[in-house]
Amino acid sequence: MMRYMNRVIAFSAAIATFFVISAAVAEGAISLSGSLEHAVFQRDASNVAYVPLAGAYSGAATHIEARAVTLGGSYGTSTKWTTIDASPTGGSFNSEMAVSAGWYQVEVRAMNGSTVLSTATRPYVGVGEVFITAGQSNSAYYGGTLQTPGDARVSTWSGSTWQFGADSNPHVATGTNGSPWPDFGTYLVDCLEIPVGIIPVGVGSSSVQSWMPGNSNYNRLLSAFNVTTRNGFRAILWHQGEEDAYRSTSTATYASRLESVIAATRDDAGFDVPWGVARASWLNTYDVPAQMIVDAQNQVIANDPLVFGGPETNSFHSRGLTITPTNPHFNDAGLQEHGRLWKEAVVDFFNLQANPWEPPSGPTPAVKIQSGSSTAADPYSLGWRFTPTEEMVITSLGVFDAKGDGINNVADGGQLVCLFEWGGNESGAGACLVSAVVPTTAIAEPAGSFMAYYVDIEPLTLEVGKEYFIAATCPAYDLLYSAVLIDDEDRPFDRLACQGHATRTGSPQMPAHANTATFPVGPSGADDYFGGTFKYVVGVPEPSTLVLLSTLGLLVICRRR
Incomplete structure (x- = not known):
C-alpha cells in the first residue's frame, strides 16, 4: 500500500513540475502548457497511457474538452472529443486523458455549452516505451559521430523539455558526441511501430559507487523519475564498468554496490524497476582485471529476476567497433551495433510484440x-x-x-x-x-x-x-x-x-x-x-x-x- 501511495504522490509531483500554467491568455483563448511536443508517455499493460493536459483559458468556458488525433499514417487510435474538466474555474485546468499507444496531435478546446470558444493543439505527442539510460561514457554521448534517429517518433529529454532524439540536441548526459540511443530508438520503433522516449543521465568516467544513494549521480536518477508520469517507465538501461575495472573493484564489491543502486531506485520510483545491465569493462591498453567486473554484472543478472543482460561490448575493440583499437569509445558502427543489441535485449526480456499494423494503402x-x-x-x-x-x-x-x-x-x-x-x-x-x-x-x-x-x-x-x-x-x-x-x-x-x-x-x-x-x-x-x-x-x-x-x-x- 505504501508503495502505491508513493507512486500516487510521485505522479502528483510530476504533474505539478511538468506544467507551468501560462499567466497571460487572450480573451476567449485557451493554451496548453508544459513539454508535450515530442513527449513520450509509458504505456501500461492495456496499451494505454494517461497524458497530462494542463493549461489556461479565458472567457465563459463551461467545460474543457480534449482529443488525440493520430498523425498521418502512424500507428495509433484517435479519440473522440471528451470532457476533461466539467466545471473549470480560475482560468486554468489540470487533467489527463487516456490515450492508446501511438503518435498523435493532442487538441484541447474551451466550450460554452455546444459553442467552441477556442482550440489549442500540440503535435508529436507519443504513447509508447520510455527508458532511463545511465552509467559511464559509452552511455553518455562520448562515441563517434553524432547520430540521428531514422524516425520522428524517437525522443529524448533535454533536462527541461522533450525533443527530437538527435545526439546534436541538448541532453542531461555529460558527453557531447555520439550515443547509441538514436539507433536504439529507431530499431525499437521499427519493431513496435510506437514512439520511444529516452531520458539519458550518464556521466563519463563514473564508478558504480558514484551512483549509490547519497552520492551525486544517484540524484540524476531521481530527477529522471520526476520526468515520468503515472505509468513510470519501462526500464533503466545501465552501461558501466570500465572505471571499476581500472580501479580493480572486486567482483563481490561491484555486485553489492550495483545491487544497492537497483534496490534504492525501486524504493524511490515506487515500483519494481526492471534493469538492463550491459556486460562492459574493457578499458583500452590499461592492464585491468576486466573479467572480474563482467563476473559481477552476470552475478547481479542471475540473482534478480527483474534484471536482464544487456549488450556484451568487451569485444567491440577487436571487431573494429571502437574509435581506435586502443580507444574504449564506440565509433559509428559501434554505436549502431550497441543500439541494435539494446533493442534485442529489451524486446527479448519484455517479450514486446510488434503492433499488428501496416501503413494504409494510399498516396x-x-x-x-x-x-x-x-x-x-x-x-x-x-x-x-x-x-x-x-x-x-x-x-x-x-x-x-x-x-x-x-x-x-x-x-x-x-x-x-x-x-x-x-x-x-x-x-x-x-x-x-x-x-x-x-x-x-x-x-x-x-x-x-x-x-x-x-x-x-x-x-x-x-x-x-x-x-x-x-x-x-x-x-x-x-x-x-x-x-x-x-x-x-x-x-x-x-x-x-x-x-x-x-x-x-x-x-x-x-x-x-x-x-x-x-x-x-x-x-x-x-x-x-x-x-x-x-x-x-x-x-x-x-x-x-x-x-x-x-x-x-x-x-x-x-x-x-
Whole structure:
C-alpha cells in the first residue's frame, strides 16, 4: 500500500513540475502548457497511457474538452472529443486523458455549452516505451559521430523539455558526441511501430559507487523519475564498468554496490524497476582485471529476476567497433551495433510484440527530408523540379515544417503551394497547373525525420517525361529542410533538380491565380533547399479510389527500413 501511495504522490509531483500554467491568455483563448511536443508517455499493460493536459483559458468556458488525433499514417487510435474538466474555474485546468499507444496531435478546446470558444493543439505527442539510460561514457554521448534517429517518433529529454532524439540536441548526459540511443530508438520503433522516449543521465568516467544513494549521480536518477508520469517507465538501461575495472573493484564489491543502486531506485520510483545491465569493462591498453567486473554484472543478472543482460561490448575493440583499437569509445558502427543489441535485449526480456499494423494503402509522400534548415529575413518561396518516369496522379499538395511550429502565414490563412509546368530554363516556371493553401489547422504527419502538412486536391495526372516544378511560400525567419533525402527505390520520378529562393514582390504570397511565376536560382547556399511537396499514386486510380482519396485523405508514413 505504501508503495502505491508513493507512486500516487510521485505522479502528483510530476504533474505539478511538468506544467507551468501560462499567466497571460487572450480573451476567449485557451493554451496548453508544459513539454508535450515530442513527449513520450509509458504505456501500461492495456496499451494505454494517461497524458497530462494542463493549461489556461479565458472567457465563459463551461467545460474543457480534449482529443488525440493520430498523425498521418502512424500507428495509433484517435479519440473522440471528451470532457476533461466539467466545471473549470480560475482560468486554468489540470487533467489527463487516456490515450492508446501511438503518435498523435493532442487538441484541447474551451466550450460554452455546444459553442467552441477556442482550440489549442500540440503535435508529436507519443504513447509508447520510455527508458532511463545511465552509467559511464559509452552511455553518455562520448562515441563517434553524432547520430540521428531514422524516425520522428524517437525522443529524448533535454533536462527541461522533450525533443527530437538527435545526439546534436541538448541532453542531461555529460558527453557531447555520439550515443547509441538514436539507433536504439529507431530499431525499437521499427519493431513496435510506437514512439520511444529516452531520458539519458550518464556521466563519463563514473564508478558504480558514484551512483549509490547519497552520492551525486544517484540524484540524476531521481530527477529522471520526476520526468515520468503515472505509468513510470519501462526500464533503466545501465552501461558501466570500465572505471571499476581500472580501479580493480572486486567482483563481490561491484555486485553489492550495483545491487544497492537497483534496490534504492525501486524504493524511490515506487515500483519494481526492471534493469538492463550491459556486460562492459574493457578499458583500452590499461592492464585491468576486466573479467572480474563482467563476473559481477552476470552475478547481479542471475540473482534478480527483474534484471536482464544487456549488450556484451568487451569485444567491440577487436571487431573494429571502437574509435581506435586502443580507444574504449564506440565509433559509428559501434554505436549502431550497441543500439541494435539494446533493442534485442529489451524486446527479448519484455517479450514486446510488434503492433499488428501496416501503413494504409494510399498516396505516397514525394520527398522525405532528414536534416538541415535555412532561414531568410524576408518572405520567400522554395521549389524543386522533377520529371515523372511513370504516370503519376497528384492527390495532395503540402509544405515541410522544419521548425516544428506548424503552419505559418496566419494572416493569409496558411502557406501557398503551386505545381507548375517547368518553363524550360533556369529563370522561371511555366503554367500553374494547380495551387492550394495549406491551412493553419492542417494536421502534421511524418515526412522522414520531421513533419509535413498536406491539403487534398482534385487528383491531377502528370505526364511521363515532362518536367514539373513544385514550390511553396515560407514566412520570414521560418526554417526549411535542406535537400538531404531518404530516397525510395521505387520512386517514379528521376533525380531531383533543386531550385533556390523564389523572389516575390508586393504580396507575401505567390499570386494564387497567376498562370506564371518566376523562381530564379537563389544566392550561394540557397539552392539546395526544399519548400513545397506533394503526395501521389502511380497510375490512374479507379473512380471509386478517387472518391476514397478525396473523402478520407488516406495517408502513409515514411519509415526507415
